[in-house]
Amino acid sequence: DVKVTQSSRYLVKRTGEKVFLECVQDMDHENMFWYRQDPGLGLRLIYFSYDVKMKEKGDIPEGYSVSREKKERFSLILESASTNQTSMYLCASSFVGSVSYEQYFGPGTRLTVT
Amino acid sequence: SQQGEEDPQALSIQEGENATMNCSYKTSINNLQWYRQNSGRGLVHLILIRSNEREKHSGRLRVTLDTSKKSSSLLITASRAADTASYFCATAPWIMGANSKLTFGKGITLSVRP
Structure with a gap:
């Protein structure tokens, strides 16, 4: 069964801290995505990766970076966390060979920056 | 940028009734997908x-999908x-490549009263 896992369900960090959010998929998918979700704003794409070591900026990349050293793992990094990065973060993956580009989501990480 | 726009933003119905949700989009698509998100x-x-396809x-x-009107509807x-959740439409671009991605709408909150 398809599975996307995220390292934490809930995370509380202080302003200025460096924060790592990890995502792992076990489906050998080429594409992986990081979104943030805020009330009234829907899902906004932060970064995505279509291959190991490849990445592209999404709609709101400012304040974030990503790392993909292995196919199954995609990390989102907040270099210096700020309170406006308090949000729900969702990771997803998809198979390039699929004609649908259906995405499989992890359970989400609710990050609070104080 | 948001391609899919769902309507209404919120819907409250009685158990046993039908729920209809709509999605409109702006550019040509390869496919349209609907997702559900349970709270959190x-x-x-x-x-x-x-x-x-039309239905x-x-x-x-x-x-249903009406490409002439660039709109879709989801009927439950x-x-x-247990159908109480948020529902999102997502569109895949007409020309799909390795770095293609879905574009999600802001979502519809459905509440089903027992």
């Missing part, structure tokens, strides 16, 4: 309709309290 969780894929069924779900028949 990740998104789950429900159903996909391709641009050359599709899956259990109590019926989705005989709703249950």
Whole structure:
């Protein structure tokens, strides 16, 4: 069964801290995505990766970076966390060979920056 | 940038009634997908309709697509309290490549009253 896992369900960090959010998929998918979700704003794409070591900026990349050293793992990094990065973060993956580009989501990480 | 726009933003119905949700989009698409998100969780894929299809069924779900109007509707028949969730439409671009991605709408909150 398809599975996307995220390292934490809930995370509380202080302003200025460096924060790592990890995502792992076990489906050998080429594409992986990081979104943030805020009330009234829907899902906004932060970064995505279509291959190991490849990445592209999404709609709101400012304040974030990503790392993909292995196919199954995609990390989102907040270099210096700020309170406006308090949000729900969702990771997803998809198979390039699929004609649908259906995405499989992890359970989400609710990050609070104080 | 948001391609899909769902309507209404929120819907409240009685158990047993049908729920109809609409999605409009702006550019040509390869396919349109509907996802469900239970509170505080990740998104789950429900159903996909391709641009050359007009209607599709899956259990109590019926989705239609009108490419001339650039719109889709999702019908949930005989709703249950467990259908309470947020529903998102997502569009795949007409020309799909390795770095293609879905574009999600802001979502519709459905509440089904027991």
